[in-house]
Amino acid sequence: MKTYKLAVAGGGSTYTPGIIRSLMDRLEDLPLSEIRFYDIDGERQSKVVVAAKAVIEEYTDKIKVIDTTDPQTAFEDVDFVFAQMRVGKYAMRELDEKIPLSHHVVGQETCGPGGLAYGLRTISPMIELIDYVEKYAKETAWIVNYSNPASIVAEGVRKLRPNSRVLNICDMPVATMRNIAAILGVEREELDVDYFGLNHFGWFTSIKVDGVERLPEIREHVYKHGLLTEDVSKIDYRHADSSWIKTFKNIKLIMDHFPEYLPNPYLQYYLFPDHIVETSNKEYTRANEVMDGREKTLFETVDKYEETGILEDSFAVGVHGTFIVDVTVSLAQNLGKRYLVMVENNGTIPNLPNDAMIEVPALITSDGPKPEFVGDIPYFYKAMIDQQLASEKILVQAIVEGSYEKALQAFTLNKTLPSAKVAKAVLDDLIEANKEFWPTLTKEYKEGVLV
Numbered sequence: 001m002k003t004y005k006l007a008v009a010g011g012g013s014t015y016t017p018g019i020i021r022s023l024m025d026r027l028e029d030l031p032l033s034e035i036r037f038y039d040i041d042g043e044r045q046s047k048v049v050v051a052a053k054a055v056i057e058e059y060t061d062k063i064k065v066i067d068t069t070d071p072q073t074a075f076e077d078v079d080f081v082f083a084q085m086r087v088g089k090y091a092m093r094e095l096d097e098k099i100p101l102s103h104h105v106v107g108q109e110t111c112g113p114g115g116l117a118y119g120l121r122t123i124s125p126m127i128e129l130i131d132y133v134e135k136y137a138k139e140t141a142w143i144v145n146y147s148n149p150a151s152i153v154a155e156g157v158r159k160l161r162p163n164s165r166v167l168n169i170c171d172m173p174v175a176t177m178r179n180i181a182a183i184l185g186v187e188r189e190e191l192d193v194d195y196f197g198l199n200h201f202g203w204f205t206s207i208k209v210d211g212v213e214r215l216p217e218i219r220e221h222v223y224k225h226g227l228l229t230e231d232v233s234k235i236d237y238r239h240a241d242s243s244w245i246k247t248f249k250n251i252k253l254i255m256d257h258f259p260e261y262l263p264n265p266y267l268q269y270y271l272f273p274d275h276i277v278e279t280s281n282k283e284y285t286r287a288n289e290v291m292d293g294r295e296k297t298l299f300e301t302v303d304k305y306e307e308t309g310i311l312e313d314s315f316a317v318g319v320h321g322t323f324i325v326d327v328t329v330s331l332a333q334n335l336g337k338r339y340l341v342m343v344e345n346n347g348t349i350p351n352l353p354n355d356a357m358i359e360v361p362a363l364i365t366s367d368g369p370k371p372e373f374v375g376d377i378p379y380f381y382k383a384m385i386d387q388q389l390a391s392e393k394i395l396v397q398a399i400v401e402g403s404y405e406k407a408l409q410a411f412t413l414n415k416t417l418p419s420a421k422v423a424k425a426v427l428d429d430l431i432e433a434n435k436e437f438w439p440t441l442t443k444e445y446k447e448g449v450l451v
């Protein structure tokens with residue numbers, strides 16, 4: 001039987017033990033001989049690997065585990081790399097959220113100025129990872145990338161390493177489908193959906209079960225309850241945090257205004273930035289909730305396991321782990337299964353630029369994703385996407401050219417920022433906070449004016 005070697009880049013991620021459980025649950029579909037964990041923070045990773053190993057031991061003693069900070073040891077001869085790096089870790093996420101909020105604009109991990117700041121940190125490490133993998137791994141190796149901000153990462157990879165075998169994915173559409181399925185009382189796998197957009201910036205245009213359109217039912221449900229079941233425990237326990245409940249309730253706010261399609265939850269940051277800021281706690285953001293919750297629990301669980309040999313968390317990770325494994329099985333076995341992933345447009349949506357990295361249904365084969373034709377999209381969505389796309393593309397240009405002016409253009413074009421004046425103030429504070437991570441952004445004089 002063919003077996004695979006898989007590396008996890010960002011092995012110290014809070015998601016690692018859960019992803020490992022998802023892999024173990026699918027060993028029949030994706031038999032593994034080795035799992036290598038790679039991180040630049042070896043100490044953090046080694047703790048997480050204790051939990052990952054404990055999960056593996058529940059299933060098998062046949063998989064070799066390597067815990068390393070050396071790229072060659074990590075990637076030599078591997079078949080797949082799961083990337084889940086958080087460049088700057090939660091300390092920088094906290095600043096991405098709090099600095100914009102201190103200017104009364106949206107403070108979010110992947111959307112608005114926080115997302116742009118995270119993008120400015122992540123492109124260079126992502127390119128470095130691709131180069132390591134191309135140097136050491138099998139020629140056929142795929143990087144399946146969760147590292148955020150996925151939309152900007154996808155654009156950076158398209159521009160800087162256009163021929164690399166990187167598949168950028170996000171679990172928000174499948175998490176949304178999980179809620180839809182719970183509302184309709186069906187399994188997620190029974191849903192047949194159509195969707196278009198950019199990552200964290202898209203819409204479900206059709207939701208069918210057995211060929212019957214159910215979007216009208218979802219619309220009615222959202223009108224009353226948002227995208228939540230009455231019994232929240234039916235959805236992933238990770239989404240029982242108050243911030244996630246608020247996020248799914250806010251789907252009502254979006255659909256009360258624009259009921260045509262079901263929006264990706266992240267659209268609330270672009271469509272209702274004022275409401276989001278008014279209802280945000282500027283002192284205690286999602287980064288704090290995660291550091292005091294998921295991250296703390298993981299490291300406490302590892303400490304306790306080392307003391308007692310009892311693993312108190314099962315690390316069942318829900319759609320997040322299931323989705324990356326589903327996509328990888330389809331890549332490995334050339335199954336051609338249909339999933340929502342990021343691809344280069346190239347005519348899939350003819351009235352968007354060919355070189356846009358869009359999120360749409362695609363068949364996942366061993367040669368990569370084959371997107372399904374979507375067709376032209378209505379003006380409202382096109383206009384929103386064009387503006388967001390411009391912001392993200394110009395940001396990547398700013399990184400490549402080291403240009404302050406382009407970074408300011410990218411911030412100014414982001415719909416969460418009300419003016420160029422505010423965009424500049426937020427950008428300047430983020431530059432100061434990100435000195436260790438960002439490329440130098442050089443200011444230029446134009447006709448005597450500092451821009």
Ligand SMILES: NC(=O)c1ccc[n+]([C@@H]2O[C@H](COP(=O)([O-])OP(=O)(O)OC[C@H]3O[C@@H](n4cnc5c(N)ncnc54)[C@H](O)[C@@H]3O)[C@@H](O)[C@H]2O)c1
Pocket residue numbers: 009010011012013014015016038039040041044045084085086087088089090125145146147148149150169170171172320
């Ligand atoms: N695409 C999606 O839908 C999706 C879903 C969930 C999480 N994520 C992303 O997954 C990543 C992990 O999230 P988390 O909350 O578990 O973060 P985390 O901080 O717990 O873990 C990230 C790890 O990445 C490591 N890292 C940072 N820079 C690195 C580099 N250059 N090379 C190798 N490792 C590096 C860190 O040391 C850390 O151990 C984040 O990027 C997050 O945004 C994406």
Ligand SMILES: O=P(O)(O)OC[C@H]1O[C@H](O[C@H]2[C@H](O)[C@@H](O)[C@@H](O)O[C@@H]2CO)[C@H](O)[C@@H](O)[C@@H]1O
Pocket residue numbers: 109110148170171172173175236238286290317318319320321
């Ligand atoms: O605030 P966090 O760190 O908890 O989550 C941020 C991420 O949120 C989305 O992923 C969710 C996913 O939707 C859910 O089903 C479950 O698996 O948890 C994930 C993390 O909460 C989003 O798609 C990611 O891009 C974000 O990083």
Ligand SMILES: [Mn+2]
Pocket residue numbers: 150169170171172200
């Ligand atoms: Mn996502």
